[in-house]
Amino acid sequence: MVIIMTGATSGIGAEALKHFVKLPDAKVYVGARGSGRIVPEGTDVLPLDLSSLKSVRSFADNIKRRLGSTKIDVLILNAAIRATDNTQRSEEGFQLTFATNHLAHYLLARLLWPIMAKGGRIVITTSDTHDPAIVPFGPKSLDPQELAYPNENSPKGMRYYAATKLCNLLTARSLSAISSKDKRDILVIAFNPGLTGGTSLMGKQSAFMKGLTTVFIRPLLSVVSIFIPFLFVGRPERAGETLAALVLGKVVPPTDKMYASLVRGKLTFPDPSQLAQNNDVMDLLWKESAAMVNLPEQE
Ligand SMILES: NC(=O)c1ccc[n+]([C@@H]2O[C@H](COP(=O)([O-])OP(=O)(O)OC[C@H]3O[C@@H](n4cnc5c(N)ncnc54)[C@H](OP(=O)(O)O)[C@@H]3O)[C@@H](O)[C@H]2O)c1
Numbered sequence: 411m412v413i414i415m416t417g418a419t420s421g422i423g424a425e426a427l428k429h430f431v432k433l434p435d436a437k438v439y440v441g442a443r444g445s446g447r448i449v450p451e452g453t454d455v456l457p458l459d460l461s462s463l464k465s466v467r468s469f470a471d472n473i474k475r476r477l478g479s480t481k482i483d484v485l486i487l488n489a490a491i492r493a494t495d496n497t498q499r500s501e502e503g504f505q506l507t508f509a510t511n512h513l514a515h516y517l518l519a520r521l522l523w524p525i526m527a528k529g530g531r532i533v534i535t536t537s538d539t540h541d542p543a544i545v546p547f548g549p550k551s552l553d554p555q556e557l558a559y560p561n562e563n564s565p566k567g568m569r570y571y572a573a574t575k576l577c578n579l580l581t582a583r584s585l586s587a588i589s590s591k592d593k594r595d596i597l598v599i600a601f602n603p604g605l606t607g608g609t610s611l612m613g614k615q616s617a618f619m620k621g622l623t624t625v626f627i628r629p630l631l632s633v634v635s636i637f638i639p640f641l642f643v644g645r646p647e648r649a650g651e652t653l654a655a656l657v658l659g660k661v662v663p664p665t666d667k668m669y670a671s672l673v674r675g676k677l678t679f680p681d682p683s684q685l686a687q688n689n690d691v692m693d694l695l696w697k698e699s700a701a702m703v704n705l706p707e708q709e
Contacts, residue, residue: 411433411435411436411437411483411484412436412437412439412477412480412481412482412483412484412527413430413436413437413438413439413482413483413484413485413486413657414439414441414473414482414484414485414486414522415427415430415438415439415440415441415484415485415486415488416440416441416442416458416460416486416487416488416489416515416518417486417487417488417489417490417535418438418440418442418449418453418486418488419440419442419445419447419448419449420447420609420610421606421608421609421610421611421646422488422535422603422606422609422646422649422650422653423486423488423489423535423650423653424447424449424646424650425646425647425649425650425651425653426486426488426650426651426653426654426657427440427449427450427453427650428450428650429650429651429654429658430654430657430658431450431451431452431453433658437454438452438453438454439453439454439455439456439473439476440453440454440455440456441455441456441457441458441460441469441489441518442455442456442457442458443457443458443459443460443461444457454476456469456472456473457469457472459501460489460509460510460514460515461500461501461506461509461510461514462500462501462502462514463500463501463502463509463513463514463517463703464501464502465501466514466517466518466521467517467521469518470518470521470522473522474525477525481525481526481527481528481530482522482525482526482527482530483527483529483530483531484530484531484532484533484657484658485518485519485522485526485530485531485532485533486532486533486535486653486657487515487518487519487532487533487534487535487578488533488534488535488653489510489511489515490507490510490511490535490571490574490575490611491506491507491510491511491611492507492567492568492571492611492612493505493506493507493510495566496560496564496566496570500513504558504559504702505557505558505559505560505570507570507571507574508557508558508570508573508574508577509558511571511574511575511577511578512557512574512577512578512581512699513558513699513702513703515534515578515581516577516581516699516703517703517705519532519534519581519585520700520703520705520709523585523588523709524709526594526596527594528593528594528595529594529595529596529597530594530596530597531596531597531598531599531656531657531659532582532585532596532597532598532599533598533599533600533601533653533656533657534578534579534581534582534598534599534600534601535578535600535601535602535603535653536575536576536578536579536582536600536601536602536669536682537571537572537575537578537602537603538602538604538640538671538673539568539571539572539575540572540573540575540576540578540579540602540682540683540685540686541682541683541686542683542685543683543684544639544640544683545572545640547568547569547572548572548576548683549565549569549572549573549576549685550685551685552573552576552577552580552685552691552694552695554577554694554695554698554699554702555698557570557573557574557577558702576683576685576686577695577699578600579600579669579682579683579686580686580691580692580695580696581695581696581699582598582599582600582668582669583598583600583668583682583686583687583692584692584693584695584696585598586598586668587692597663598668599656599663599668599669599670600668600669600670600682601652601653601656601670601671602669602670602671602672603644603649603652603653603672604640604642604644604649604671604672604673604674604675605640605641605642605643605644606643606644606645606646606649607623607628607643607644607645607646608645608646609646623643627643628643631643635674639673639674640673642673642674642675644672644674644675648672648675649672652670652672652677655677656670661677663679664679667679669681669682669686
């Protein structure tokens with residue numbers, strides 16, 4: 411089984427990776443930017459910096475060269491960042507969080523789509539922050555151009571990040587729609603791990619903050635989350651285990667469900683946000699993303 415993965419060097423992805431390296435028949439390729447983090451033995455790490463479309467293209471070429479005629483069974487698009495401000499730019503000049511979380515993964519999925527195996531799986535990690543019905547700062551509209559080149563009135567911080575997670579969900583839906591016309595029967599899932607503590611996404615925590623989180627904040631939020639479920643702080647081990655279970659087909663989404671969401675540690679299959687279900691918004695993002703990465707709209 412060939413598994414290609416981004417975001418495997420830390421947090422939820424690193425926990426999922428532990429499950430893959432145990433498999434006797436798995437060949438795992440991790441795309442990573444060389445931040446010095448260590449991956450388990452037996453994993454092939456190939457250079458990939460998602461803040462550069464050029465790097466994404468060379469990673470895809472590298473994978474194709476190595477695989478020859480072998481196909482990809484599983485593609486996991488899990489990496490993400492939350493840039494500190496909207497002025498940070500990718501190599502090609504797009505807002506950094508949009509470029510890393512969405513554009514790079516969009517391009518990678520499109521470049522590797524032709525070599526996906528029959529019955530393969532693509533899992534894209536999204537977030538319940540994409541849904542304003544669950545998280546108050548979730549996006550209520552989507553303008554890909556504004557995300558790519560934000561102005562001073564554009565969403566910032568978590569609101570901006572949440573919009574890129576909506577892009578992940580919409581891309582998963584687009585791929586799922588393409589898959590339904592493709593004889594290879596590729597299953598596409600968007601996965602929400604839910605608020606997860608102990609990862610690098612929110613930045614470095616001091617030893618004091620870590621202690622405070624364990625002793626006070628996590629137990630407090632656990633009680634509060636009975637009423638406001640998205641405030642439950644899960645563990646990366648649980649999120650990684652669930653991601654691995656979805657990827658390996660140990661858990662299969664019900665027919666017609668493509669959004670898998672961990673809610674208070676329990677895997678559920680709700681509908682995504684109303685905006686995420688909007689086909690016009692989905693098609694607009696696909697079309698504008700294609701233009702941004704210089705690909706035709708269709709294969
Ligand atoms: N943690 C949460 O509360 C939460 C909630 C909902 C959804 N999620 C989603 O879960 C996924 C994993 O997040 P996490 O919390 O596990 O975060 P994390 O610990 O920060 O891991 C992020 C991963 O992305 C990689 N990455 C970032 N920028 C990259 C780049 N330019 N090129 C290549 N790789 C890059 C990181 O690599 P390095 O080792 O080089 O840094 C790392 O492996 C993300 O999609 C996130 O949006 C997380």
